[in-house]
Amino acid sequence: MASAPSRMPRATVSSGKPPPSMPMGKTMRMESRFGDGAGPVASAVRESVIRAPLLGSPHSICYSKCRQPARARGGVSIAVSRAAGGRRSDARRSRCATEEARVDPERGLPQVERAGSLAEQAYHALRAGIADGRLVPGERVTERGLAAALDVSPTPVREAIRKLEHEGLLERVGARGLQIVDHPAETLDELREVEVMLRGAEARFAARKITPEAVATLRGYIDELVASRDRLTPLEQFARAERFDAELARVAANPALRTLIESYAIYGTDQRTRTLDRDARDDAWVAARIADHYAIVDALEAHDEELAERIMRRHARSSIPDL
Template identity: 25%
Template sequence: MAYQFTPIKFDNMGYIRDSVFSILRGAILDGKLEPGQRLVERNIAEQLRISRTPVREAIRKLELEKLVTHIPRKGVVVSGFTKEDVAEIQLMREALESLSCSIAASKIKSKDLEKLESVNNKMLEEYEKGNIEKSISGNKQFHEIIYKAAESPHLYYFVNTLRAYISKFTKLTYTKSGRMKEVYNEHKEIIEALRNHDSNTAYDIAKAHVQKTGRVFLEMSYSDNT
């Protein structure tokens, strides 16, 4: 059954435009709207109980972000990511994640290190209980703490944006047997580098961590096409 949007009460036109864009973008990045799936203005507007104009504007913005594509005689469809697309995004993520970790190493506070330890332990605990979504949420929280510790608003924005783009791909890697335990151990290495305020080591470990996640995803998703 096709994904259905939940009606939302909107207060003003500006809020409507921004909210519709966020709703559609989130559904695409979370994988609720699959690659190749059509986005029909009328249907979306009816489900959200709004006019078609803000839906049309949101779709245009999504097209600029290359999240949707207009195909002649078919309409607007959710864009897919090729192996090359994912590799390119992954390469950029490696650079930004490593930089965030390196900067954070020189600024991080004791309370942040304590949070990282707690969140990492909770992440593994939830995974071992079979609570995959909570474990994935814990992983996201772990990295958020590091981004914020870097105290670089622009870097925070770009690394978060990039992470959102590839979130549904990284989620897949956690279904691989033993991967979450590896992530837990990789996180412990990152914490140790941060605790030592060793920017170079933090950079290298963070880069290796992101590279491993990327390799696992590419192996799981595109092994038949290589």
């Protein structure tokens, strides 16, 4: 599978105009943990995993090319969508853009296009950066630096930071410093194991509540994926599979549980990405995944809660092979 180019295009605000550039610097070093690039499935995984964990609604990451200012030499500047409203003076914009945090010219946080407050947008943009490795575990950051990178005032970033601290993704270092939490490998494995168990529980609840109409919908999604697989790119295949997951969550009708699943899913992003990038071209592996989906639907239709949970756990675990 061809890898995407390692250089990320620059993000723009929702109006389509490029945000002001920031000069090069080293305070915030945005490096990808996915090596020289990530394949299309990797991109899909990252976009899926970081879906609005507090609100339960999907968001998208969009990039567009901008002109490169001479002194930045290909620099990357970041902006949170202003769809929710809010303005900043040119003076404050200039001050924030040149204060402590400077964005590495090769990387940047993704723009999050979604309705909602600037605090929500900042939260999802920062969470996206943590999920896809642009904000590296152990990296030191500052409130002002993150605000400059997102092109917003410190106030919404402060609210976003509180949420990320609560989720265990950011921690305080000293009086004013912040650090991306670097969990030990054993802790990460345990957190991923929790995600697997939660997904199994969601399948159990879905088996308890499912209707014939929902069974037909789920089976139809799988049939459509099988029929069109040869014509779809790995990214498109993954997007189709995501509809199955979303419908299962709808049937389970437990938004609190779904919030937990999406909160824990961030810890398995890197392994899940590598696995799907590697195995998406393996016909036997894909066939096994599709067979799991059919088996899950059969268990749901039979209202067999125990079987549905067992198959879902196996299915979720198979995308994180180190568990």
